[in-house]
Amino acid sequence: xxxxxxxxxxxxxxxxxxxxxxxxxxxxxxxxxxxxxxxxxxxxxxxxxxxxxxxxxxxxxxxxxx
Amino acid sequence: xxxxxxxxxxxxxxxxxxxxxxxxxxxxxxxxxxxxxxxxxxxxxxxxxxxxxxxxxxxxxxxxxxxxxxxxxxxxxxxxxxxxxxxxxxxxxxxxxxxxxxxxxxxxxxxxxxxxxxxxxxxxxxxxxxxxxxxxxxxxxxxxxxxxxxxxxxxxxxxxxxxxxxxxxxxxxxxxxxxxxxxxxxxxxxxxxxxxxxxxxxxxxxxxxxxxxxxxxxxxxxxxxxxxxxxxxxxxxxxxxxxxxxxxxxxxxxxx
Numbered sequence: 001x002x003x004x005x006x007x008x009x010x011x012x013x014x015x016x017x018x019x020x021x022x023x024x025x026x027x028x029x030x031x032x033x034x035x036x037x038x039x040x041x042x043x044x045x046x047x048x049x050x051x052x053x054x055x056x057x058x059x060x061x062x063x064x065x066x
Numbered sequence: 067x068x069x070x071x072x073x074x075x076x077x078x079x080x081x082x083x084x085x086x087x088x089x090x091x092x093x094x095x096x097x098x099x100x101x102x103x104x105x106x107x108x109x110x111x112x113x114x115x116x117x118x119x120x121x122x123x124x125x126x127x128x129x130x131x132x133x134x135x136x137x138x139x140x141x142x143x144x145x146x147x148x149x150x151x152x153x154x155x156x157x158x159x160x161x162x163x164x165x166x167x168x169x170x171x172x173x174x175x176x177x178x179x180x181x182x183x184x185x186x187x188x189x190x191x192x193x194x195x196x197x198x199x200x201x202x203x204x205x206x207x208x209x210x211x212x213x214x215x216x217x218x219x220x221x222x223x224x225x226x227x228x229x230x231x232x233x234x235x236x237x238x239x240x241x242x243x244x245x246x247x248x249x250x251x252x253x254x255x256x257x258x259x260x261x262x263x264x265x266x267x268x269x270x271x272x273x274x275x276x277x278x279x280x281x282x283x284x285x286x287x288x289x290x291x292x293x294x295x296x297x298x299x300x301x302x303x304x305x306x307x308x309x310x311x312x313x314x315x316x317x318x319x320x321x322x
Binding site for chain 2: 025060063
């Protein structure tokens with residue numbers, strides 16, 4: 001299935017958000033937050049969160065800010 | 067004592083964490099500032115990237131409360147989603163809410179800001195809204211549930227100081243009991259002292275420290291200015307006059 005991750009197109013096997021993070025090599029201990037199609041998806045909901053063709057996934061990490 | 071959502075901060079200087087020459091210099095600046103809060107943000111990071119994790123460990127090591135921001139958001143939806151993501155990543159319900167309405171000045175969109183503040187407050191957030199010095203907007207933000215206001219001094223990163231003294235004075239006078247922070251546009255310590263002399267409860271500085279030739283020394287200078295300004299405010303400054311008034315007594319002066 002083709003989806004967008006942080007603005008880049010990816011062809012993935014994963015069908016859930018959790019599986020996507022695994023497939024893309026995100027370490028389970030890494031501090032990140034996720035959103036799909038502009039809506040926040042809490043860490044506790046990732047395992048059961050189904051992805052669809054063309055889904056827009058954002059994976060964000062802590063960063064410097066003012 | 068000033069409480070920000072029930073919390074007394076160890077210092078009235080809030081410090082941004084962006085644009086420092088290195089993580090070590092950032093850490094040094096935070097320590098020398100004795101910052102009461104540091105602001106942080108969220109950005110995309112590729113799998114295997116360590117920058118976010120390393121930054122998070124650095125911040126945790128500083129043992130200063132964090133205030134995540136929604137920098138770069140231009141719509142209510144972007145700001146709300148970013149705030150929700152920040153709450154999970156940083157483990158705090160504090161959010162510095164930025165909804166930018168104009169890209170040359172990075173001026174806050176007050177209409178979207180009020181709407182986002184209402185949604186986030188209902189969702190349990192403690193909102194620190196980055197706003198213009200607009201009295202009506204301030205009233206609406208308070209009604210939306212904000213218990214702190216953060217008017218700009220000048221456009222972000224401009225270093226111009228307090229652009230609208232009259233507006234900032236009026237805002238302070240209209241809402242004497244609301245904790246208020248001057249955020250953005252402060253360039254040198256005297257600007258920070260001026261904000262504190264007006265009765266503002268804190269200032270938030272980033273670029274002026276990060277882009278100084280010696281950020282750690284500048285952080286210390288800002289800390290001293292904030293303390294001096296606060297002390298001066300409490301000491302009740304004299305009123306300005308248009309004409310000279312001799313300070314040396316004229317009674318008893320010799321006629322020569």
